[in-house]
Structure formats: structure tokens, C-alpha cells
Amino acid sequence: MNTLFSRFAAVVDSGVGGLTVLADLREKYPRCNFLYLADSAYCPYGTRSEADIRNRVHSVVGWLARRNVAAVVLACNTASLFADSLRDRFDLPIYDVVAPTCRLAAATTVNKRVAVLATEATVRGNVYPKLLAEYGVDAVQTACSGFVPFVEGAAVDTDACDSAVDNALKDLPHACADTVILGCTHFPVLRDKIVRYTGSARIVQCVVDFVPPSVCLSRRHGKCIFFTTGDASAANKASEFFSKARFVHTDI
Numbered sequence: 001m002n003t004l005f006s007r008f009a010a011v012v013d014s015g016v017g018g019l020t021v022l023a024d025l026r027e028k029y030p031r032c033n034f035l036y037l038a039d040s041a042y043c044p045y046g047t048r049s050e051a052d053i054r055n056r057v058h059s060v061v062g063w064l065a066r067r068n069v070a071a072v073v074l075a076c077n078t079a080s081l082f083a084d085s086l087r088d089r090f091d092l093p094i095y096d097v098v099a100p101t102c103r104l105a106a107a108t109t110v111n112k113r114v115a116v117l118a119t120e121a122t123v124r125g126n127v128y129p130k131l132l133a134e135y136g137v138d139a140v141q142t143a144c145s146g147f148v149p150f151v152e153g154a155a156v157d158t159d160a161c162d163s164a165v166d167n168a169l170k171d172l173p174h175a176c177a178d179t180v181i182l183g184c185t186h187f188p189v190l191r192d193k194i195v196r197y198t199g200s201a202r203i204v205q206c207v208v209d210f211v212p213p214s215v216c217l218s219r220r221h222g223k224c225i226f227f228t229t230g231d232a233s234a235a236n237k238a239s240e241f242f243s244k245a246r247f248v249h250t251d252i
């Protein structure tokens with residue numbers, strides 16, 4: 001058995017967006033060892049077909065399971081659509097971001113109306129409206145897949161990114177939502193631009209109900225290692241918003 005990563009909890013995204021979730025996990029669990037995997041070679045997930053995303057996410061989690069990681073955090077809403085099918089197939093704890101984020105948004109909204117900004121695939125999957133309805137909350141979804149390449153290309157501070165945000169969000173104030181879910185883990189990187197369209201609404205970033213496996217806990221500071229299926233230097237550049245990510249390429 002390959003035990004190289006048996007003391008690591010894996011955090012997975014299509015790219016560097018999931019680092020926004022990892023930052024939170026590291027703060028909460030500083031003694032936990034994390035392996036971050038950016039599937040940059042297949043990024044973006046959000047504009048692909050359901051079958052393509054499902055197959056790819058199963059391959060990625062299979063790769064991690066064969067390396068015997070102790071848990072998997074799907075730090076990606078689009079991948080989280082397949083959380084149940086992954087749980088059925090792999091015998092390890094798999095955490096997703098959608099259900100806990102809905103719970104947080106439902107506890108935040110007062111007027112019971114939440115705007116969800118997400119990828120095309122997440123919007124199509126309709127998972128946020130379904131789960132929020134269980135809390136008696138209405139969801140208004142906006143597909144913003146076009147934001148992802150700006151984060152991956154380290155091009156957030158450009159006029160082109162400003163116009164993409166303006167095009168996608170100019171009607172957001174009409175949604176009358178008092179809470180906005182950043183339903184793609186890349187979007188907190190554009191938070192300063194997004195808040196120009198959210199008025200007084202509260203912003204909810206993705207959260208996860210993670211329980212660190214005891215085998216992953218170091219005595220002092222946990223280790224963090226970073227893999228990308230794409231170009232390591234591009235991932236390093238795109239992840240400058242997150243300190244100390246040094247990616248190594250791996251094929252999956």
C-alpha cells in the first residue's frame with residue numbers, strides 16, 4: 001500500500017480557488033497536515049459537461065485514495081455536486097462545501113432570499129436552490145464561470161476582469177437578496193470587485209464541516225504540500241493571494 005500521504009488530509013479544487021478554503025482550514029487546524037491538489041490541467045470544471053466533471057473528479061479522488069490520504073475536502077462547489085457518488089465509491093471521509101455553506105447562508109439571511117454566484121455547472125446542478133429551500137430560503141442564481149480564468153491567469157487586476165464582473169453582476173441588486181453566497185471557491189479572490197454590486201448584503205464564503213483525522217495531526221505546525229496537474233510556475237503565480245504555496249507538477 002502507498003502510505004506516503006497517509007498522514008495528510010487532501011484539499012482539492014480544479015485550480016487555485018480552493019486555497020481560499022485551505023486558508024480557513026489552516027487557521028482553524030494549524031496542526032493538521034494538508035495536501036492541496038489543483039487540477040489545473042482540467043480547469044475550468046464549471047463549463048464542462050456533467051459527465052466530464054464526474055469522470056474527472058472520480059479520477060482525481062481515486063488518485064488520492066490510492067495514495068491513502070486520510071480524508072478529502074472537495075474545496076470546489078462544482079466537484080461537490082458529485083460528493084455523494086464519491087462517498088459511495090471511496091472508503092474515506094469526503095467533505096463537500098455546498099451543504100455547510102447553505103446552512104451558514106440560511107442562518108445569515110433575514111429576508112429569506114439569497115443570491116448564489118457560481119459556475120455554470122453548479123447553477124445547472126441546482127443544488128443550492130434545492131438545499132436552501134429546505135430552510136425556507138429562496139435562491140437567485142447567477143452563473144459567473146467567466147471569473148475563473150482571471151484568477152487562474154493571475155489577471156484579476158485588469159480592465160477585462162472588471163468588465164466581466166460588471167457584465168455578470170450588474171443586475172444583482174435587483175435580486176433583493178440580503179445574503180450573497182460566493183458559490184465558487186475562486187470568487188473570494190475577486191471579493192473587492194464583487195462587493196461593488198452587493199450593497200448591504202452579507203457575503204458568505206464557502207465553509208466545510210471538516211474534522212481533522214487524528215493521524216493527520218502533527219505535534220506542532222502541520223505540513224502543507226501543493227500539487228498541480230498543470231504548470232507549476234503558473235500555479236505559483238496564480239496563488240500569490242495565498243502565502244507560501246509552492247506547487248509541484250503531478251500527472252493524473
Ligand code: DGL
Pocket residue numbers: 013014015017018043044045046047075076077078079119122145148183184185186
Ligand atoms: N472553484 C470551483 C468551484 O468552487 C470551480 C472553478 C471551475 O473550475 O470552474 O466551483
